[in-house]
Amino acid sequence: MTNDIKTRIREIIAEQAMLEPEQVTDSATPEDLGIDSLGLVESIFAIEEEFDISIPFNANEPEKSDFDITSMGSIISAVERLVSEKAA
Amino acid sequence: MTSKKSPKKKAAIASFQPTDQNGQRRVVITGAGTINALGHDVSTTLEAFREGRCGITQLDFRDVERLSIQIGAQVHNWEPADYFNRQQILLYDKFTQFTLLSAKQAVAQSGLNFEGALGLRSGVILGTAGGGLNTWDENYRAVYEEGKNRVHPFVVPKLMNNAAASHVSMEFGLRGPSFTVATACASSNHAMGLALQMIRSGAAQVMLTGGSEAMLCFGGVKAWEGLRVMSKDACRPFSANRNGMVQGEGAGVFVFEDYEFARKRGAEVLAEVVGFAMSSDAQDIVMPSAQGAERAITGALQDGHLNPDQVGYINAHGTGTAANDKTECAAVAHAFGHHADRLMISSTKSMHGHLIGGTGAVELLACIMALRDGVVAPTINYQEPDPECALDVVPNEARDADVEVALSNAFSFGGLNAVVALRRV
Numbered sequence: 092m093t094n095d096i097k098t099r100i101r102e103i104i105a106e107q108a109m110l111e112p113e114q115v116t117d118s119a120t121p122e123d124l125g126i127d128s129l130g131l132v133e134s135i136f137a138i139e140e141e142f143d144i145s146i147p148f149n150a151n152e153p154e155k156s157d158f159d160i161t162s163m164g165s166i167i168s169a170v171e172r173l174v175s176e177k178a179a
Numbered sequence: 180m181t182s183k184k185s186p187k188k189k190a191a192i193a194s195f196q197p198t199d200q201n202g203q204r205r206v207v208i209t210g211a212g213t214i215n216a217l218g219h220d221v222s223t224t225l226e227a228f229r230e231g232r233c234g235i236t237q238l239d240f241r242d243v244e245r246l247s248i249q250i251g252a253q254v255h256n257w258e259p260a261d262y263f264n265r266q267q268i269l270l271y272d273k274f275t276q277f278t279l280l281s282a283k284q285a286v287a288q289s290g291l292n293f294e295g296a297l298g299l300r301s302g303v304i305l306g307t308a309g310g311g312l313n314t315w316d317e318n319y320r321a322v323y324e325e326g327k328n329r330v331h332p333f334v335v336p337k338l339m340n341n342a343a344a345s346h347v348s349m350e351f352g353l354r355g356p357s358f359t360v361a362t363a364c365a366s367s368n369h370a371m372g373l374a375l376q377m378i379r380s381g382a383a384q385v386m387l388t389g390g391s392e393a394m395l396c397f398g399g400v401k402a403w404e405g406l407r408v409m410s411k412d413a414c415r416p417f418s419a420n421r422n423g424m425v426q427g428e429g430a431g432v433f434v435f436e437d438y439e440f441a442r443k444r445g446a447e448v449l450a451e452v453v454g455f456a457m458s459s460d461a462q463d464i465v466m467p468s469a470q471g472a473e474r475a476i477t478g479a480l481q482d483g484h485l486n487p488d489q490v491g492y493i494n495a496h497g498t499g500t501a502a503n504d505k506t507e508c509a510a511v512a513h514a515f516g517h518h519a520d521r522l523m524i525s526s527t528k529s530m531h532g533h534l535i536g537g538t539g540a541v542e543l544l545a546c547i548m549a550l551r552d553g554v555v556a557p558t559i560n561y562q563e564p565d566p567e568c569a570l571d572v573v574p575n576e577a578r579d580a581d582v583e584v585a586l587s588n589a590f591s592f593g594g595l596n597a598v599v600a601l602r603r604v
Contacts, residue, residue, distance in 0.1 A: 128502075129465055132407050145247075150407045151423045151501040 096142070096174060097167050103137045104163065117164035124163075131160065138166075144173040197439035199453075200484050203379040205438035207604060208449040208547065210291070212284025214277050215429030215531045215541050216252035220284055224541070225548050227530060228556035229577045234531050235414060235425050242397040248409045251395050252427030252532025270333050271346065272311030273393035277430035277537075278343035279350060282387055286351060289434040290446060291385060293352045302355035302383050303344045304374045305432075306366025306390030308536030309399060310359075311338030316398040343391055347432070355383045364496070366390050367431065367539030368589035368597035372455035374435045375599075384437050389540035391430035400426060406465070408500050414533075416497035416526035417504050417572040419563035424498040427532025431540025450550050453584070453602040454483020460594025467503055467590050472496075472510035475596035479586060480514075483600045488518045490600075491582035492549040494542045495572075496590045497526020497558065498533055505567035507588065512570065523580065525573040529559040539589040543599065546585035550603040555580050 098112070105112040108124040115124065121131050128150055135146050135158075146169075148158050158173075159165040199205055213220065216234030217227035227234065234252040243249065259268045259276055271279065293301055314337040321327045336342060341359040348357045356377055360370040367390030374388035394400070403409055403426060410423035441448055456478025460471035480487060496507055504526075512519045527545045534541055545556040554577050561574035587599045 127466075129463075132405075135407070136405070148407055149410075149422055151410070151421065155422075 096171055099141055100138060100167050100170055101163070103141060104134055107134045107137070115163055117162065117167070119163050121160060138170055142170060142174050144170070144177055146173065195442065204381060206375050206378045206435050206452045207438045207441050208433050208452060208601075209436055209441050209446040210285035210287070210289030210434035211431070211449060211544060211547065212281035212288070213429065213431045213541055213544060214254060214280050215431070215534065216254055216427055217531050219280070221544060224531075224544055225552070228527060228545055228548060229554055231557045231559045231576055232530060233559055234427070238395065238400070240396055246397070246400050246404065248400055248404050248411060250411070250425055251400065252425060253395050254429055269331070270337060272314045272337045272342060274307055274309070274311060274391045274430070275337070275343040275346050277393060277428070278305060278391040278432060279346055281389065281391070281430040281432035282347045282350065285387065285432045285434050289436070291434065293385075297384065298352040299354050300384040301353045301386065302377065303347045303353055303357040303387045304360065304370045304377070305344045305347070305388065306360045306362070306368070306370035306536045306539065307340055307343065307392055308361055308363050308366055309392060309394045310340035311342060312394050312399050313396045314338040316396045319398070347387055351387070353387065361536065362595045362597070363591035363593055364533065364535055364538060365589035365591035365595050365597040366536035368587060368599050369457065369595070371433070371435070371452070371539065371543065371599055372457060372597055375452045375455050378435055378437055384440055386435045387432055388435055389430065389432040389543075390537040391540075392535045392537035393428050394535055395426060395428045410499060413560050414499040414529045415560040415562060416495065416499040416529050416558050417508070417565060417568040418561045419565035421499045421501065421504065424500055424528070425532045427528070427534045427538070429531070429534055429541060430537050431544060433540070433543065448604045450547050450601040451604045452599065454479040454481075454485060454600030456482050456598055458596045460596070462594055464594075465592050467506045468594060469506045469509040469513065471594055471596050472507060472588070472590050473514045475590075475598040476510060476514040476586065476588065479598040479600045483602070485584055485600060487515045489584045490515070490518070490522055490586055491580060492546065492555050492585040493522060493524040494545045494585065494587045495524050495526045496588045497528055499526070499528065503590065505565070507590065508568040508570050519570060523555050523571050523573050523578065525556055525558040527556050539587055539597070539599070543587050543601070546587050546601045549580065549582040549585045550601060553579055553581055555582065
């Protein structure tokens with residue numbers, strides 16, 4: 092399940108960034124991948140739709156959000172947490 | 180609006196010139212009307228500006244519980260039946276109702292009667308972004324959610340963006356140039372700037388202008404939620420802890436007229452509309468550009484033959500988003516140089532919310548108040564200084580000041596900027 096989530100998030104981000112999924116490494120930041128603020132909001136929407144979860148994210152204060160967008164790795168763990176909370 | 184007699188007023192009358200340095204007609208405001216979350220008329224709204232009162236409350240409309248954003252600057256105690264008959268209510272979307280009420284107040288203050296030749300030389304230019312959005316929302320719900328296959332025959336005439344302008348033209352018999360401008364959050368400023376140009380050029384003698392928005396319904400707020408730029412708790416422009424914009428609703432309408440005509444008929448002049456400029460960022464559909472904003476500001480000064488140091492007050496676009504406020508402050512700092520540290524800039528959106536296409540019209544009232552009453556409206560909810568917004572934002576309390584020229588900034592999604600300059604008369 093966890094690997095599956097990771098793969099699907101990578102695919103979503105890769106599509107947004109117009110890259111191949113393998114280029115979306117855990118350490119990459121949205122900026123590294125060329126994703127701007129609107130692209131980030133769009134990616135978060137796509138992830139919400141994919142996993143039927145609600146991601147707390149305000150573009151005005153991304154650093155204060157419970158959803159850590161520092162890197163792909165942090166995004167993946169945050170989504171994994173939200174998916175497991177939903178299942179619980 | 181109270182009148183403030185100053186020695187400068189006498190001097191201005193003594194040296195009256197009907198045209199500007201370019202030989203164009205001068206334009207003045209002789210009437211104002213509004214309805215917004217702070218009040219159902221101009222005097223109540225200005226009182227709220229002076230008190231720093233906030234009009235943002237818990238939203239109240241159908242399906243609000245399904246929204247993640249629960250606050251807005253909604254017009255309360257709005258009873259259309261107090262102003263309109265049954266047939267009119269069937270035909271007027273809320274944005275038209277707000278417009279007509281404001282227009283009636285403005286025309287009453289101006290003392291104008293448009294019968295005869297004047298009506299042929301007068302028109303209406305209004306701004307709105309969403310037009311009859313409540314009508315769209317209600318009827319989509321009826322056909323999609325409730326499965327109805329029939330809608331009321333007035334759906335189209337109610338929802339069209341020009342409905343308000345058309346009803347104003349009909350109400351007062353304005354038979355000259357009339358249309359509606361849609362440039363998102365800059366709609367009203369674009370409308371008012373075009374009205375200025377109509378009179379300056381001689382294409383019209385009197386114009387009713389301003390704008391309206393009634394987007395506070397389930398679909399209207401849900402659409403904004405998607406962008407994730409809305410605050411869930413308050414609008415705190417320029418404050419380091421700001422976390423987004425808060426939507427408002429309402430309208431503002433003004434009577435703009437040829438200065439010479441106003442003077443000859445002995446009209447009370449609220450302010451001169453002295454400059455206007457538009458610019459386009461040509462850059463991004465949502466992120467603002469400091470250069471684009473700066474070009475509109477300096478353009479308005481040049482258009483009005485104004486020196487930067489004449490400007491005492493700027494009503495900011497000041498949405499309370501991270502992006503707008505720092506970009507706007509950078510634009511003002513660059514446009515005004517050292518004078519940026521001496522002028523005052525406040526965002527009244529902290530009180531009446533962001534009226535989107537109607538916002539510039541309600542905000543122009545704060546400029547008129549600064550010029551006429553010598554009171555600058557505050558930016559309320561200001562809590563923490565932001566080094567990226569290091570200007571005098573008139574935090575939390577209104578301030579007495581002697582202001583000769585005031586600017587109103589509006590910078591829209593899509594990068595379309597419009598700045599209006601008013602001068603004390």
